[in-house]
Amino acid sequence: MAPHSRHQPVDPGMSVLTRAWPLAAAATLLASCASVPTPAPQASAALAPSDEVFYHVFNRSLRDSDGDGHGDLQGIIDSLDYLKELGVTSILLTPLYPSAFYHNYFASDFEGIDPEYGTMEDYHRLVAEVHKRGMKIYLDQEIQYVAYDHPWYTQSLGNPASPYSDFLVWRGPGNTQPDEGPFAIVVAKHWPDLETGITTLNMESPELKAYFDRYFLSWVDPNGDGDFSDGVDGFRIDHMMDNLDERDMHTNLFAEFWRPLFDKVRAVNPQVIFIAEQSDWGYGEDFLTRGDADYVFAFPLREAIRSFDKAKIVEAIRGTANATPQGKHQLIFIENHDMNRVASDEGMTPTRLRTAAALGILLQGTPLLYYGQELGMHGVQDMRFETDEKDIGIREAFEWEAEVEAPIHANWYRDPSKSYWTDKYSQSHDGISVEEQDGDPDSLLNFYRRLLDLRTKHPALSRGSLEVMESAPELLVVERKLDGERFHLVANLSDRMVNYQGPGQADLLGGSGRALAPYDIALFKLN
Incomplete structure (x- = not known):
């Protein structure tokens, strides 16, 4: 592992696919997923x-x-x-x-x-x-890129025979030139005053796809x-x-x-x-x-x-x-x-x-x-x-x-x-x-x-439909509605006091009522 890393190195003699704690179970799951109830x-x-x-x-x-x-x-x-x-x-x-x-x-x-x-x-x-x-x-x-201290990189750099060689994109002969990372980054300076290379994975590799199938399943089960x-x-x-x-x-x-x-x-x-x-x-x-x-x-x-x-x-x-x-x-x-x-x-x-x-x-x-x-x-x-x-x-x-x-x-x-x-x-x-x-x-x-x-107590505010209502130019009024329950959410998007003329009684957000201060918001239950 590169000396700048904050973490202990991975044993390079161990296969990523064999040392992964849950992946054997995940592979079994993947093979039999059609029959899993x-x-x-x-x-x-x-x-x-x-x-x-x-x-x-x-x-x-x-x-x-x-x-x-x-x-x-x-x-x-x-x-x-x-x-x-x-x-x-x-x-x-x-x-x-x-x-x-x-x-x-x-x-x-x-x-x-x-x-x-x-x-x-x-x-x-x-x-x-x-x-x-x-x-x-x-x-x-975030699985499209890896840092240079990743074992897939360290074990396949200059080594086309590595089982991980096809996991990465290589530009130079004999795996000598790694591809750039996102935003054309090759070496990224980062906190705290360190730098680390970043490269791109080969998203077309069948072996890499199979790895990530097992990897995601290992977190699910x-x-x-x-x-x-x-x-x-x-x-x-x-x-x-x-x-x-x-x-x-x-x-x-x-x-x-x-x-x-x-x-x-x-x-x-x-x-x-x-x-x-x-x-x-x-x-x-x-x-x-x-x-x-x-x-x-x-x-x-x-x-x-x-x-x-x-x-x-x-x-x-x-x-x-x-x-x-x-x-x-x-x-x-x-x-x-x-x-x-x-x-x-x-x-x-x-x-x-x-x-x-x-x-x-x-x-x-x-x-x-x-x-x-x-x-x-x-x-x-x-x-x-x-x-x-x-x-x-x-x-x-x-x-x-x-x-x-x-x-x-x-x-x-x-x-x-x-x-x-x-x-x-x-x-x-x-x-x-x-x-x-x-x-x-x-x-x-x-x-x-x-x-x-x-939002928890009133399903209309979570699951309900939404309609933007006609209103005064300064007011945004949206109606949330479900199973007979209706609310108007009213926002004054201006720098002056504006009166809301629509239906509803007390402001459920604790405001002073229908006179909305600049950039204030209110919630009215209509029935």
Whole structure:
């Protein structure tokens, strides 16, 4: 393994296919999947997609359980009761596999768990604790590239006879020149002042496809016994593309790589969900149809909500609906690990922050919260950095306590010589922590709790139809309706006070009534 890696090297004498702890069971499952009966649904699987509420965890930043500064699996376990009480049903993790990169997106090995997160036993305990609470767990998989310290690379570099030679794309004779990675990256500089090469896998290799068939099944049914209660409920596919990086090298991947993989996993457990991060950040129709993903991310709606522009929001609502076939779904979100936090947007106010929250949760679709969003955590990408350090500001430690240096805070980026630490967004006693907001009925945290509670209690707000209603030019009015239950969600998207003249009585969001302040929002039950 390259000397810059943060992890222990893999024994090069061991085959990836033989040392993988669950893959033998997965291979048996794959061979006999046609005869596997559908098991009785587990508690976690009873949730319909429209009833789910996702919480996107940046693993390294959520909670530190052992004092090493890194968020870990036990820290996630320790956070589950808080998330359950918030109204979350589904946990979406960033990658767990070992990587030289702090975000774990370029694997040093697809097997096992990053040791800074814990062990495979810790992971199994996390799955058990999630399912015990009737919740779901989703894993993030980025499988189109590997880092130079991956055993497939180290064992086949200069060695065409390696069993992994066909797993990678080679340019030079005798496996001497690896292909570039995404965005034409060859060697990536990264935190903390290191660099690692990245290369592309051969997505056309039959052996590689077979490996990933077994690999995904190993997470779905770890011991191959047909009981999925100890397995993952779904996957996020990072940077999913049909023509990888638009290089015309690996084309038709929807039909020849992704759909066959999805089909094999669904043949074993039909309830497994696949979420596509569509690479173009568009409406995602192609990913839902030709790609056969179950979910995509509602990127255009996210941008429109944060614009507070009525016309853009209406256009994105309609575009999202038109792009979503029956039986497919959109994840509605307002921030994630790749973009500035909404609380740091120019002109943001507490009122706008609540309006963005309500639109992100009460519009049609499945809500996704990014960790700390419910507290109003701040963060902006710092483009002065030319490495993944630029994103640390939007991936800071979750603020459990008022003191930034609290032992459970995952301050893995602590470095007094770096501006992302000395100028960090989180500050002690700034009002942005669970400790400071938990008991305050007017806090943003409790506003999120109220929104998610309303969504749970009223199926019209989760499963209901949505119609944009005629209204005053300044007002966005949408109707959610199901089985005779009707609501109007009303947002004043102007800088002046506007009166809502439509039906409904008291504002269920706790506002003052029909006179909406600038950029305020209200929810009225019509019957």
